[in-house]
Amino acid sequence: MGHAVSAGRTRALHTLTHEQLATLVPELLLTGQLIDRSGMAHLIAAFGREGMTDVAIEEWMAASPVYTGRIRAALGIDGDGVEDMFKCLQLDIGAPPQFMDFRYRIDDEHHGAFVLDHCGALLDVEPMGEEYVTAMCHTIEDPTFDATAIATNRRARIRPVHRPPRVPADRAPHCEWLVTIEPDREELPLPEVTKPIMATRAAGVELTPIDPGASDGLVDYRGPLMADLVFGEWSTSALVRILEEVTLQHQLLALGFLDAVSRKTADxxxxxxxxxKQLIGIAGIASERILTAGFESSSDARTLVDVLNLNPVFGPSQYTGMRAEAVDDETVEVHIAHSSPALEDGGWMRLLVSGRTGALQAAARAVDPTWVVGESAEIDVDGHQESVVSIARGEPQRESSEVAIVRFSAGTDFTFADRGPSRPLPLHVV
Incomplete structure (x- = not known):
């Protein structure tokens, strides 16, 4: 990993090797999935199981059509068939590879199916009881699957063949779903909760363009659907853009979460x-996943800078205006621009600027418990206001309860396997 002082997030991504970029993609897809493990426990405490279910439905319905549309545009997924829908699911934080092990089948352009050979979300929820399983696999999945599908085709429907609660208890695959597109079927409308998210700065922010002439790998996803995406087969340029889009998916889901919670209470x-609390929990786990993925082995200031600049809850920099810098061997500063699109949207960055720095502490502690977040200050940089938060060595910090809650999920220590080269799926069953 590059160790340039003053490296902002985009520059940090551009200093990674091709192999490091490819390794980071599934990691960030997984941390996006774990945002819900970070937020849902606090919703249950505040609003009960039904209130949690309501928020989960609304946040995913709000965000997924927006970020699915963005990934389609970024990677040239310009068709409207089942194959195109499945391509988008492979790059969706709602379906991180292997942890949510989608296996696809294409019958023809308008018909297909998928099973989950392994559903990490199900295994997390099953110990909580059948009511929670039903809430996730029935109440939440029905509307949110359709919301994702309409970003590809508003006449698409995703319906279950079987799904949990599992009977028998060890049934595999965990679930199966049919996907159909009927040309004369009524189009599904855009969900009302999606419209405010489509109007955010996050929805339209410009990210690093993919070099169409890159010769070191794939530059788009216009070819056949692959059974598994092998990210090492993508060009360096494409991987940078994919990572930025996946990072932005975190921000869009958080905005959907915020809107949904705001509808639950006026307080x-x-x-x-x-x-x-949601931000603190996922910030700590995301830093930890980046470290354990093999990016760093030390706990010095430059490592902390790199991890903070790669942590998806603080990026992408084009949106958040956040960067970490090493001042010296014992001090790091985090700068957050007050003119960023993220602050206009009122999402996670607003919390940090307002003085709620628990997420920075959780993210820093994952690098080493002796990194301690200090006071924040406002400074003027060439006529632009920034909040600056200092992180220095101090007494070891205990892990926050918010991070500990996320460890309930097996995703926090999930290990990705090398499945070998990718292979295209046939367009028809053979």
Missing amino acids: EATVDDIFD
């Missing part, structure tokens, strides 16, 4: 408390 303090 702004309660909303921000829940939103902050």
Whole structure:
């Protein structure tokens, strides 16, 4: 990993090797999935199981059509068939590879199916009881699957063949779903909760363009659907853009979460408390996943800078205006621009600028417990205001309860396997 002082997030990505970029993609897809493990426990405490279910439905319905549309545009997925829908699912934080092990089948352009050979989300929820399983696999999945599908084709429908609660208890695959597109079927409308997210700065932010002439790998996804995406087969340029898009998916889901929680209560303090707890939990786990993926083996200031600049809850920099810098061997500064699109949207960056720095502490502690977040200050840089937060060595910090809650999920220590080269799926069953 590059160790340039003053490296912002985009520059940090561009300093990674091709292999490091490819390794990071599934890691960030997984941390996106774990955002819900970070937020849902606090929703249950505040609103009960039914309230949690309502928020989960609304946040995914709000965000997934927006970020699916972005990944289609970025990678040239310009068709409207089942194959195109499946391509988008492979790059969706709702379906991180292997942890949510989708296996696809294409019958023809308008008909197909998928099973989950392994559903990490199910295995997390099954110990909580059948009511929670039903809430996730029935109440939440029905509307959210369709919301994802309409980004490809508004006449698409995703319907279950079987799904949990599992009978027998060890049934495999965990579930099976049919996907159909009927040309004369009524189009599904855009969900009302999606419209505010489509109007955010996040929805339209410009990210690093893919070099169409790159010769070191794939530059788009216009070819056949692959059974598994092998990210090492993509060009360096494409991997940078994919990582930025996946990072932005985190931000869009958080905005959907914030809107949904705000509809549950008019108490702004309660909303921000829940939103902050969600951010703290996922910030710590994301830093930890980046470290354990093999990016760093030390705990010095430059390592902390790199991990903070790669942590998806703080990026992409084009959106958040956040960067970490090493001042010296014992001090790191985090700069957050006040003119960023993220602050206009009122999402996670707003919490940090307002003085809620628990997420920075959780992210720094994952690198080493002796990194301690200090006071924040406002400075002027060439006529632009920034918040600056200092992180220095101090007494070892205990892990926050918010991070500990996320460890309930097996995703926090999930290990990705090398499945070998990718292979295309046949267009028809053979």
